[in-house]
Amino acid sequence: MISVFGFLIVAMFILVRVPHSTQIAMPTADLTPALPTPVDARSEFIADGRRVGVEVLRLDDGSLIDMAPWDGQSRYTIIVAGLDRRQDQSNEPVRTDSLMLVSINPAADSIGVLSIPRDLWVEIPGQEDRDRINRAYFLGEVRATGGGPRLLQQTISWNLGMRVHNYALVDFKVLVDLVNLLDGIEVTIDYAISDERYPDDNYGYDPFYLAPGTHRLDGEDALRFARTRHGNNDVLRAGRQQQVLNGIRDRVQSINFFDLIAQVPALLNSLSENLQTGLDIQQIVQLAFFARDIEADDIFMRVMNFEYLQEYTTEEYQQQVLIPIVERLPVLLRETFGDDYAQ
Secondary structure: OHHHHHHHHHHHHHHHHOOOOOOOOOOOOOOOOOOOOOEEOOOOOEEOOEEEOOOEEEEOOOOEEEOOOOOOOOOEEEEEEEEOOOHHHOOOOOOEEEEEEEEEEOOOOEEEEEEEOOOEEEOOOOOOOOEEHHHHHHHHHHHOOOOHHHHHHHHHHHHHOOOOOEEEEEOHHHHHHHHHHOOOEEEEEOOOEEEOOOEOOOOOEOOEEEOOEEEEEOHHHHHHHHHOOOOOOHHHHHHHHHHHHHHHHHHHHOOOHHHHHHHHHHHHHHHHHHEEEOOOHHHHHHHHHHHHOOOHHHEEEEEOOOOOEEEEEOOOOOOEEEEEOOOOHHHHHHHHHOOOOOO
């Protein structure tokens, strides 16, 4: 319960202070199959007395990254994922439906948030072939119950060359309850959404339509707005998810913060079953105090869009996926997290 409450406090501080940002879809570039310098978190063996993949991560150049608990001074990075879980899948491995990498940098007094498309075609530690990044959590759970968060962290580390310290995994109900607690959010779009095949909880369809303009959405519609993919792509979808975050931020700004905090306990029974995090109490307190003092101009939100991605169809099974453009990714990571993002 305390972990859930603390994580919400951290999220609220970030949402209150995060600035609006406009995401622009850029033209695609030539396919580049290689990936950035990765972090090796796949094997566990002794290196200078510490276990690789447990206590340290080994880079391709042989250098080691310490995995000790956060000291309150160095960078701290969390992967936040939405789980594509329906009511009858409470005990089954599932895929992640959305991914955001959040990195807190005390040295620069900044926070970076990067939306990662779920169709990103990556190497998953322990898998012979590449796969969509949204299957990393699923495959980790298949290998061992509770192994999903660790494999997801390792996959992000391996493909982006960043150390990922912790995780927060949320089911759909968390977003629905939070938006309803705030009495809805406002979003604005300049295009129509017409999704006749939006999935319901019973493997059927729950059509979702939204005209261009400004709309007030309740929790269920905010979830559908964030999840729908019909008629466009995963990059626009990530942009809508950040719109939902901005909508939540705007509502939080309009409410007395302490009045809002007073209502949080009413959500705990729901959230304790629908949110998983590896953050302990000390980390939560440290992160909350740090995030509280970050200025809006020092919070950077980005989407991994088509300036950094190439659409691609795999030879096997003809899967439509997104390949990262290697030479451009470091630019995106530096703009989002700072020059020392790999530390």
